[in-house]
Amino acid sequence: xxxxxxxxxxxxxxxxxxxxxxxxxxxxxxxxxxxxxxxxxxxxxxxxxxxxxxxxxxxxxxxxxxxxxxxxxxxxxxxxxxxxxxxxxxxxxxxxxxxxxxxxxxxxxxxxxxxxxxxxxxxxxxxxxxxxxxxxxxxxxxxxxxxxxxxxxxxxxxxxxxxxxxxxxxxxxxxxxxxxxxxxxxxxxxxxxxxxxxxxxxxxxxxxxxxxxxxxxxxxxxxxxxxxxxxxxxxxxxxxxxxxxxxxx
Amino acid sequence: xxxxxxxxxxxxxxxxxxxxxxxxxxxxxxxxxxxxxxxxxxxxxxxxxxxxxxxxxxxxxxxxxxxxxxxxxxxxxxxxxxxxxxxxxxxxxxxxxxxxxxxxxxxxxxxxxxxxxxxxxxxxxxxxxxxxxxxxxxxxxxxxxxxxxxxxxxxxxxxxxxxxxxxxxxxxxxxxxxxxxxxxxxxxxxxxxxxxxxxxxxxxxxxxxxxxxxxxxxxxxxxxxxxxxxxxxxxxxxxxxxxxxxxxxxxxxxxxxxxxxxxxxxxxxxxxxxxxxxxxxxxxxxxxxxxxxxxxxxxxxxxxxxxxxx
Ligand SMILES: Cc1cc2nc3c(=O)[nH]c(=O)nc-3n(C[C@H](O)[C@H](O)[C@H](O)COP(=O)(O)OP(=O)(O)OC[C@H]3O[C@@H](n4cnc5c(N)ncnc54)[C@H](O)[C@@H]3O)c2cc1C
Ligand SMILES: Nc1ncnc2c1ncn2[C@@H]1O[C@H](COP(=O)(O)O)[C@@H](O)[C@H]1O
Numbered sequence: 001x002x003x004x005x006x007x008x009x010x011x012x013x014x015x016x017x018x019x020x021x022x023x024x025x026x027x028x029x030x031x032x033x034x035x036x037x038x039x040x041x042x043x044x045x046x047x048x049x050x051x052x053x054x055x056x057x058x059x060x061x062x063x064x065x066x067x068x069x070x071x072x073x074x075x076x077x078x079x080x081x082x083x084x085x086x087x088x089x090x091x092x093x094x095x096x097x098x099x100x101x102x103x104x105x106x107x108x109x110x111x112x113x114x115x116x117x118x119x120x121x122x123x124x125x126x127x128x129x130x131x132x133x134x135x136x137x138x139x140x141x142x143x144x145x146x147x148x149x150x151x152x153x154x155x156x157x158x159x160x161x162x163x164x165x166x167x168x169x170x171x172x173x174x175x176x177x178x179x180x181x182x183x184x185x186x187x188x189x190x191x192x193x194x195x196x197x198x199x200x201x202x203x204x205x206x207x208x209x210x211x212x213x214x215x216x217x218x219x220x221x222x223x224x225x226x227x228x229x230x231x232x233x234x235x236x237x238x239x240x241x242x243x244x245x246x247x248x249x
Numbered sequence: 250x251x252x253x254x255x256x257x258x259x260x261x262x263x264x265x266x267x268x269x270x271x272x273x274x275x276x277x278x279x280x281x282x283x284x285x286x287x288x289x290x291x292x293x294x295x296x297x298x299x300x301x302x303x304x305x306x307x308x309x310x311x312x313x314x315x316x317x318x319x320x321x322x323x324x325x326x327x328x329x330x331x332x333x334x335x336x337x338x339x340x341x342x343x344x345x346x347x348x349x350x351x352x353x354x355x356x357x358x359x360x361x362x363x364x365x366x367x368x369x370x371x372x373x374x375x376x377x378x379x380x381x382x383x384x385x386x387x388x389x390x391x392x393x394x395x396x397x398x399x400x401x402x403x404x405x406x407x408x409x410x411x412x413x414x415x416x417x418x419x420x421x422x423x424x425x426x427x428x429x430x431x432x433x434x435x436x437x438x439x440x441x442x443x444x445x446x447x448x449x450x451x452x453x454x455x456x457x458x459x460x461x462x463x464x465x466x467x468x469x470x471x472x473x474x475x476x477x478x479x480x481x482x483x484x485x486x487x488x489x490x491x492x493x494x495x496x497x498x499x500x501x502x503x504x505x506x507x508x509x510x511x512x513x514x515x516x517x518x519x520x521x522x523x524x525x526x527x528x529x530x531x532x533x534x535x536x537x538x539x540x541x542x543x544x545x546x547x548x549x550x551x552x553x554x555x556x557x558x559x
Contacts, residue, residue, distance in 0.1 A: 016512060017377045026381050094349070095358050118494065123376055124361050129319065129349035138320050138424040141346045144487070154427065159342040160440075160496070162488050165427040166318075172423075178477065178494055179487060214358035215385040218371065223382050226519065229540040231531070235553045238525065241541050247444070247502040247523050248469065248558065 001148065001170075002057045003046045004110040005080060006101055007039040009064055009071040010121040023219040035071045038116025040078070042176040044183040045146060046114050047079035054148040057081050059108060063100050065089055069199060076194035077186045083197065088204035088211065094122070096211035098130035103207040105135060110171065112153060117142050117175040128175040138168035142177040250278025250369050255326060255338040255347065256285045258293040260315060265441050266339035268300055268403035270396040275302045275404065276366040277335050282307055283410070286325050288315035294412045303410040311417035317343050320421040323350035328418050330355060333391060334369070340395035340497075348395050357389035362497075364400035378493040378516040398440060399499035399520060432486045434473075439489065442472035444502045447491060447518070450478040451507020451528065451547055458484040461548065462506060465555045474498065474518075476508045492517035507547045510535025527551060 011017055012032040019026055035043075049055040060075035062068035063086040072083035086100050105113065115128035125141075132139035140155035144163070147154045150170075157164045158177045168174075204211060232238050242248045252274045257264035267283070274281045281302055285294040286309045294308040307329070314321055326347070330336060336351060338344035340362040352359035364382070365373040372394065373384045439445065446466040452458040458479065466473050474496070475489040491498055493516040503521035508514060510526070510533055518524070519538050526539035527550050536542045543550050 011377070013378075013513070017380050019381050026377060093358060095353060095356075098353055120493070121377060123378065123493065124359075125345050126349035126352070126359050126361060129346055130353035130359070133323065133350040133353035138421070139346065139350070140424070141319075142342070157342075158487050159429075160488060161429075161431040162486060163430045165429075167425050167427050169423040179481065214389050215360065215387055218384045218386050220376075221382045221384070223375070223379060223519075226524075226538050226540075229524070229536070229538075229542060231536065231542040231544060235543070235550060235557045238541055238543060238554065239557045242502065242523070242525070245523055 001055050001112065001150070002059065002108065002110045003049065003055050004105065004108060004113045005039070005042050005046050005058060005060050005075065006113065006115050006127070007043065007060050007062050007071050007075050008036040008116070008119045009033050009062060009068045010036045010119055013037055013120050019220050019222045023221060025217065025220050033067065033070070035074050036116050036119045038118055038176050040183040041178065041180050042114045042116050043075045043078045043080060044181045045176055048181065049146070049148060050079065059084060059110065061086065061101065061104055063088065063092055063097050063204065072199050073191065073194050074186055076197040077190040078184060081197065083199035085199055085201045086204050086207070087201055090204070090211055091213050092211060093213050093215060094124045094126035094130055095214060097127050098134055099209040099211060100204060100207060101131045102134040103209055112148070112170060113173045115173065115175045117177050128173045132173040137172050139173045140166050140168050141175040143174050144177050144179040146174055146180070250280065250335065251333045252278050252281040252335045252337060253329065253333040254281060254283045255344065256283050256293065256297050257339050257341050257343055258285065258287060258290060260287045260290040260293065263293045263296040264339070264341065265403065266341055266398040267297065269398035269401045270337055270339045271300055271302055271404045272401035273363065273366055273396045274335070274337055277369050280304050284309070284326070284329065286314050286322055287317070288312050298410040298412055299406045299408050301404040301406065301408045303408050306410050306412045307415045308412055309415045309417050313420035314417060316426040318424050318426065319346040319350055320424055321418070322347045323354065324418045324421060326351045327354045329415065330391060335392045335394070337394050337396055340397050344395045348393055352393040355391060355393065357391055357393055358387060360385065360387065360392065360394040362397040363394050364397050378512050379519065380512065397497055399497055432488050436466065437470065437472045439472045439474055439491070439496050439498055442500050444469045444471035445474045445498055445500045446471045446504045446506065447474035447508065448479055448484070448506045449476040449508025450482065452479065452484060455484045461551050465504070465551055468555055468558050476514050505535050505539065506551055508535060509533045510538065
């Protein structure tokens with residue numbers, strides 16, 4: 001069974017981003033970039049499924065500028081078999097990514113697309129569901145466990161009230177949540193080996209889909225800062241302050 | 250402006266986030282239809298009809314709509330979308346899985362977790378775990394959005410909208426709910442609690458988490474919350490996780506115990522009215538957002554606080 005894993009290159013989650021002074025966006029030049037953490041989890045899940053024999057081929061796909069090659073190399077070093085870069089300099093919003101991925105699915109015919117549930121830069125949580133809609137496939141989002149058979153995926157999902165187990169027919173889209181697994185570290189030897197694995201570069205324009213942004217950024221602002229608080233000396237002081245503020249009886 | 254709002258419910262009760270989402274809808278336009286999709290869920294429609302500002306409640310009942318499967322709910326919304334300028338849902342698990350499908354089927358963008366309505370086509374939402382606020386203008390003919398409940402105070406209940414039944418779309422039939430394992434507790438719901446006592450890795454074990462935090466939560470009538478580290482370590486269930494990838498909360502009082510205050514956690518709670526931090530590390534980042542801090546051992550301070558409240 002072939003699995004497609006879309007991986008996004010994002011500002012590393014440890015970086016505290018700064019809003020540009022002209023309000024046009026956040027500063028992304030000269031900051032550390034990494035694979036979106038949820039996509040690492042998705043790659044890890046795919047690799048484990050391959051190790052268990054349920055999956056035969058893993059194709060990692062990234063859409064964006066040439067820098068996404070690094071992200072694909074990481075996926076290959078973790079165990080993906082080959083990479084595809086859908087190259088464009090256009091700002092990609094989730095609908096555009098979903099359309100590009102649909103075009104890739106039409107070519108590659110995977111049985112499962114395993115996305116991250118959310119990219120930590122736009123915090124959109126949309127692309128997997130949009131792709132499923134465009135393909136008219138079922139979906140199982142926020143997976144914390146995945147079992148594949150030849151025709152179905154049984155997925156434990158993290159939902160507001162607890163956990164839900166769904167079964168979807170394949171082909172389908174599954175998105176990875178945090179507790180699905182702990183991704184392996186990429187070792188230097190594996191990174192070297194990954195250099196031999198192929199990465200196809202496809203210009204987004206050749207896929208003939210409309211990727212123009214639908215949402216115009218008017219401005220990006222810092223969230224209002226909380227006023228500085230105080231450290232108190234003891235519990236009695238705390239209780240007095242909380243009573244004074246009217247938040248405890 | 251014609252707004253269609255997807256109600257959140259479990260066929261028995263209307264989720265409170267619906268009333269918050271309605272508040273956002275009222276800022277967009279004055280014609281607002283609330284869609285209740287489910288099975289044997291008329292009581293939910295009746296409750297929705299009492300929310301202030303609703304024009305019509307549209308009720309769709311069918312057995313294949315009972316479980317809220319996103320394929321079916323999205324198909325229902327798409328079938329009913331004509332004539333609406335905005336389609337809204339609360340940013341709950343259901344809203345997040347359904348609305349992107351609706352948007353893609355209509356070939357429009359989806360705007361996630363809006364926290365402000367600047368105008369009927371311009372909205373603000375957090376990005377980068379809340380470290381930046383993005384304001385976007387949509388040029389799409391229909392705006393499909395999810396709404397962060399904590400950003401909009403719920404509307405009142407003095408309405409009396411008519412309820413109309415609408416035919417169900419056919420079952421998509423390619424997904425099934427096998428089981429649900431929902432956490433039940435006697436405590437208030439995290440999303441709507443006035444007070445939250447939240448614990449992190451510092452609690453060190455499942456036993457401690459409950460032994461130390463529950464008496465305080467009991468005394469305050471509070472909900473319990475947790476960090477990802479606490480959930481991953483098995484101290485509590487996943488539905489208590491607060492943060493960028495967990496629940497978003499904004500109670501009157503948030504008591505953060507033995508948690509460091511990682512940006513991903515702050516993303517879920519920094520709009521709380523008053524934040525208290527109890528941590529043995531005076532440099533922990535949680536103190537930068539806390540109104541009141543106590544530096545010291547939680548195993549002494551929390552029981553002392555519980556006692557001081559008696
Ligand atoms: C993509 C992504 C998404 C994430 N999403 C979330 C999310 O939604 N929510 C979330 O919470 N995290 C999230 N995280 C994880 C986050 O980055 C942190 O790892 C996590 O919040 C840390 O949890 P903690 O504060 O409990 O643990 P720690 O950072 O280990 O902090 C424990 C604290 O306890 C204190 N302590 C220890 N013992 C005592 C004692 N006896 N008395 C008093 N204080 C004590 C320590 O001083 C320390 O400050 C995410 C991470 C990633 C990569
Ligand atoms: N530019 C991209 N290239 C490849 N995959 C992407 C891209 N953008 C989003 N994705 C995938 O879609 C998931 C959800 O992203 P988002 O909808 O932006 O939160 C990510 O975790 C990735 O798996």
